[in-house]
């Protein structure tokens with residue numbers, strides 16, 4: 067506390083708070099961001115992460131499961147498609163060191179930023195929607211009290227990311243992007259036992275903004291994703307990983323293999339596929355209705371998703 071000389075009253079020290087959110091009217095909009103990206107841990111120089119051998123061993127299993135915690139956002143009215151903080155933490159721990167920079171090009175409710183704060187990583191997240199950027203800022207504000215790292219949410223199209231970050235500054239790109247226009251239709255709840263729930267008939271799409279990847283056909287979407295990821299390649303460090311979380315989907319009884327389209331597109335754009343991990347979600351789904359029986363065998367998309375792990379090849 068400091069004393070005001072005239073009044074003698076104590077006043078709080080006005081510590082300069084780092085900016086949590088950047089929008090079109092912010093001075094930082096589309097300028098290079100002041101954010102740390104250098105590791106500050108003391109593990110070996112060739113180590114890929116700070117994990118001890120025991121944790122590394124567990125991560126070698128190719129099927130992962132996660133639970134939710136109290137801070138997770140599960141209300142679909144707040145954001146329709148969030149992933150658990152524990153999943154985000156696992157990816158960040160595996161592919162970065164303390165102090166390094168994590169980038170989420172489609173940050174939504176800010177789960178990546180919360181996990182990065184937990185792990186003392188700097189992080190930047192982008193989203194088109196003002197309401198999601200505000201939600202991110204609210205979540206970071208709660209988390210940042212004891213933090214020595216910085217997390218920022220930016221309201222901008224992911225196509226502009228390279229305007230904010232210098233070359234080779236990002237250690238990890240980690241995201242769950244929109245799934246083309248496959249959620250841009252009224253929910254029929256066909257796979258649910260309780261079909262008549264509050265989601266029935268709702269369109270769980272983020273926006274109808276033409277820049278939103280969730281409005282595009284799978285072919286246009288794959289090219290748009292390719293363009294965005296190609297533009298981010300120079301800011302990713304060589305051997306830096308890029309992990310994308312997607313499911314496949316069913317559309318008019320056809321399987322839409324989003325993961326295949328993305329692997330093909332990112333390989334064309336200079337990324338190398340390293341691993342495919344299955345996120346087993348069976349512990350998170352309940353009340354699955356019978357579907358397809360007895361003539362049409364269909365695996366329920368909600369029971370698992372892909373974690374596609376690419377890297378920028380070494381120079």
Ligand SMILES: C[S@@+](CC[C@H](N)C(=O)[O-])C[C@H]1O[C@@H](n2cnc3c(N)ncnc32)[C@H](O)[C@@H]1O
Nearest residue numbers: 148149172174175177193194223224272278279
């Ligand atoms: C699947 S959600 C991400 C959810 C996030 N993983 C979470 O846990 O909350 C995808 C997000 O991408 C955003 N989005 C869609 N097109 C975009 C674009 N061109 N640039 C930036 N964000 C975009 C949507 O607004 C949406 O919030």
